[in-house]
Amino acid sequence: MKRAPIPPRQTLKSKYGIDPSLLKKRGAELPGICSLRTTDLFPDQPEVIYPNEQKGIMAIREETQRMMGRVDLSKIKPRDSVNVLSSHHGFTLLGGEPYAEMLRTIRDVVAERTGCARISLRVGQGLRYREGEEFIRRFKLDSHFTNTSALAPIDAGVPIETEIGTLYGTKKAYDADWIIHTHNSDVREIHFHRMVDRAVKPFGMSYARLETRSGYHQNLGPRAANFMARAIFDSDFVQKKYVCTAFLMVAPSGIVAVDCDNDLYALNDRVVIAGMKYYGKIVTLLGSIDSCVAVLDFPAPVPYVFSGGLIYGNFLGARHDLFDLEKPLPSYTFYTEAYYGHGDRHLTHHVPGINPALKMTVHNYAFIGYPSEFFAAKVPTVVVGREQANLFRHDPQSTAYMDHAVTADDLDGAVKFATRLAGTNNILIFDGAVGGVNMSESLADIFLKVAPEVSRRVDQELLPRWLKQRGMDPGVLAAWRTRKYPLAA
Amino acid sequence: MRLVNTVPVLDEAKCIGCVICTSVCPTLAWSLDRKTKLAVLDEPLCFGCVNCEARCPTYAITMVPRDEDRLLYVDPKQVDYAKVEALCRKARFHPEQIICFCTSSRAEEAAAAILTGSRTPEEISVRTGIRSGCTVECAQPLLRLLEAAGIPFTPALDGKGWQIYGKVPTVWKYAGRGFHFEEDIALMEEVIASPAQPPA
Numbered sequence A: 001m002k003r004a005p006i007p008p009r010q011t012l013k014s015k016y017g018i019d020p021s022l023l024k025k026r027g028a029e030l031p032g033i034c035s036l037r038t039t040d041l042f043p044d045q046p047e048v049i050y051p052n053e054q055k056g057i058m059a060i061r062e063e064t065q066r067m068m069g070r071v072d073l074s075k076i077k078p079r080d081s082v083n084v085l086s087s088h089h090g091f092t093l094l095g096g097e098p099y100a101e102m103l104r105t106i107r108d109v110v111a112e113r114t115g116c117a118r119i120s121l122r123v124g125q126g127l128r129y130r131e132g133e134e135f136i137r138r139f140k141l142d143s144h145f146t147n148t149s150a151l152a153p154i155d156a157g158v159p160i161e162t163e164i165g166t167l168y169g170t171k172k173a174y175d176a177d178w179i180i181h182t183h184n185s186d187v188r189e190i191h192f193h194r195m196v197d198r199a200v201k202p203f204g205m206s207y208a209r210l211e212t213r214s215g216y217h218q219n220l221g222p223r224a225a226n227f228m229a230r231a232i233f234d235s236d237f238v239q240k241k242y243v244c245t246a247f248l249m250v251a252p253s254g255i256v257a258v259d260c261d262n263d264l265y266a267l268n269d270r271v272v273i274a275g276m277k278y279y280g281k282i283v284t285l286l287g288s289i290d291s292c293v294a295v296l297d298f299p300a301p302v303p304y305v306f307s308g309g310l311i312y313g314n315f316l317g318a319r320h321d322l323f324d325l326e327k328p329l330p331s332y333t334f335y336t337e338a339y340y341g342h343g344d345r346h347l348t349h350h351v352p353g354i355n356p357a358l359k360m361t362v363h364n365y366a367f368i369g370y371p372s373e374f375f376a377a378k379v380p381t382v383v384v385g386r387e388q389a390n391l392f393r394h395d396p397q398s399t400a401y402m403d404h405a406v407t408a409d410d411l412d413g414a415v416k417f418a419t420r421l422a423g424t425n426n427i428l429i430f431d432g433a434v435g436g437v438n439m440s441e442s443l444a445d446i447f448l449k450v451a452p453e454v455s456r457r458v459d460q461e462l463l464p465r466w467l468k469q470r471g472m473d474p475g476v477l478a479a480w481r482t483r484k485y486p487l488a489a
Numbered sequence B: 001m002r003l004v005n006t007v008p009v010l011d012e013a014k015c016i017g018c019v020i021c022t023s024v025c026p027t028l029a030w031s032l033d034r035k036t037k038l039a040v041l042d043e044p045l046c047f048g049c050v051n052c053e054a055r056c057p058t059y060a061i062t063m064v065p066r067d068e069d070r071l072l073y074v075d076p077k078q079v080d081y082a083k084v085e086a087l088c089r090k091a092r093f094h095p096e097q098i099i100c101f102c103t104s105s106r107a108e109e110a111a112a113a114i115l116t117g118s119r120t121p122e123e124i125s126v127r128t129g130i131r132s133g134c135t136v137e138c139a140q141p142l143l144r145l146l147e148a149a150g151i152p153f154t155p156a157l158d159g160k161g162w163q164i165y166g167k168v169p170t171v172w173k174y175a176g177r178g179f180h181f182e183e184d185i186a187l188m189e190e191v192i193a194s195p196a197q198p199p200a
Helices: A058-068 A088-114 A131-138 A210-218 A224-234 A264-286 A312-320 A334-338 A373-378 A386-393 A411-422 A441-469 A474-480 B020-024 B051-055 B081-090 B107-115 B121-128 B139-148 B181-193
Strands: A033-037 A081-087 A118-124 A148-151 A157-162 A165-170 A178-184 A242-251 A254-261 A292-301 A358-367 A381-384 A405-408 A427-430 A436-440 B002-010 B030-032 B039-041 B061-072 B098-100
Touching: A033 A441, A058 A088, A058 A242, A058 A254, A081 A088, A088 A118, A088 A131, A088 A178, A088 A242, A088 A254, A118 A131, A131 A148, A157 A224, A165 A210, A165 A224, A210 A224, A210 A334, A210 B139, A224 B181, A242 A264, A254 A264, A264 A312, A264 A441, A264 A474, A292 A312, A292 A411, A312 A358, A312 A373, A312 A427, A334 B098, A358 A411, A381 A386, A381 A411, A386 A405, A405 A411, A436 A441, A441 A474, B002 B039, B020 B030, B020 B051, B051 B061, B061 B121, B081 B107, B081 B139, B098 B107, B098 B139, B107 B121, B107 B139, B121 B139
Parallel strands: A081 A118, A081 A178, A118 A148, A178 A242, A292 A358, A292 A427, A358 A381, A381 A405
Antiparallel strands: A033 A436, A157 A165, A242 A254, A427 A436, B002 B061, B030 B039
């Protein structure tokens, strides 16, 4: 069942990464690397609509048109203005084109059905305030919308009165008569949202000012913080502008659907179920191994590099069940990071520690622009190439990252050093391979051995518990028994 | 603690005097020269955060390595640690709690800055380097610590800039509906109450 390595996500020219020409070798090119498809591990993984050999990107356009046909757009009049609100995360999925095509299609559908011509795109950003512009240019989105703008949390803001008090959004997110919320169901930051109001979160983050984001990460608590986005979305200010939501529905194996709804909370329930059902097994699998060296090899900041549809930040916490809401702190989240005192002592016994299976990390290719010192401080790290080390030394968000890491001249030397020191041949590569995971043969053997029991445990024990913790009857899974997304064509 | 190793350089030919750099600067290092209508950097106030470079609409600003690195740090040991501890706990932080994830700065350092004379978030930042990375996630702790010290907050530049608009709610102000509010309050209270060790 072991297969040849899957091509890694291609490199990107970006101000946040080294020049691609400096990257001499990818993790998938290392000797002894093979791949497993996610369906090899878990045959019940959902059917995908993309990648699609027959239709290509048209599969996304057709599904977006079909699902947008279900939503009511009657609020929008020909002379009105509309902002399509998007988030940077979507552009990192399968190279970004599926999300870009969903956005273009939404614009076309709205224009055609309402006669409205003033349809603008707003791209919410994380902590890299030129990244949105890079995405807009890369996908030529400025030629498709009336105007485009990347939203930074440090830009001009607007106060939003909510049931918990004043919060702040970015002004440009809301500078139209109407807003359409677009996102994706990739689980990504499970450590932050914990699959609580996952579909609502961008209102408290991508579209929000720094005060709101800081409050989320410092004032409300690791689980309660997710109420912030709901408070903003439910505010009169937002409700007077809100029209509908469109989500690119994602699984480790690819894009499974486009889901559109006027009722964000109805869509949110589907996003939460999909996240736990489609990703629950792979994250539990990653938490089941005993030892491993991780190779970071993807054009995104350190915690956001992907393997099997999951980010490195998830792997740090995979041993401690990230979906279990009875556990207050995952291994990595800002609240957890905050609770390491002098000399790394834990300020509470709830700090779970890092996944003990993660022995060392080889940082072959990752971006700056995110607070990343924690990762090098907690996991012995080898950074490949002096240029990359120098890039991190001058990143104001991670100036101390290299204080904890060593450098190697090349990937082969780094991996040899790491596996010898870690005493393991198990290598897991975070390179964004689509539809599967690249890894060493020894790790593939372990994955194949433990996957059936992981599958049983998630289906029979964990998934029902996760649903109950979020107020859902496990009976809802009846609609999810086939491999097709419930609303797919 | 923050080692400042970069500094912005302005290409005056590209500057249009839009004052976005002054609006996004966490330390008020940029201002507009009224005569030339060009942005001017007060370099000692700059802590190399890149906000100006990242938001300049004409790409007039680039970050370059500094000739000499500069270390920003307020040592909590220079203040009676009992006072540091009391201020942190009043603001509902453990003194050792990290409040700035880009610089790994702890609440005790911001408290020491306040106890030695800083009266605004901008003044704390200039001395400690807190908010010199993403400039986002650590804004609220500074306001909470200043409030606990009895120092009233007014937005910088008379509210005409975009530095920090104001405080937002804490979990203690709102515990009305699900979302594990009560459990998270218990967790945070446990952290706040745990014993502190001054820095070595």
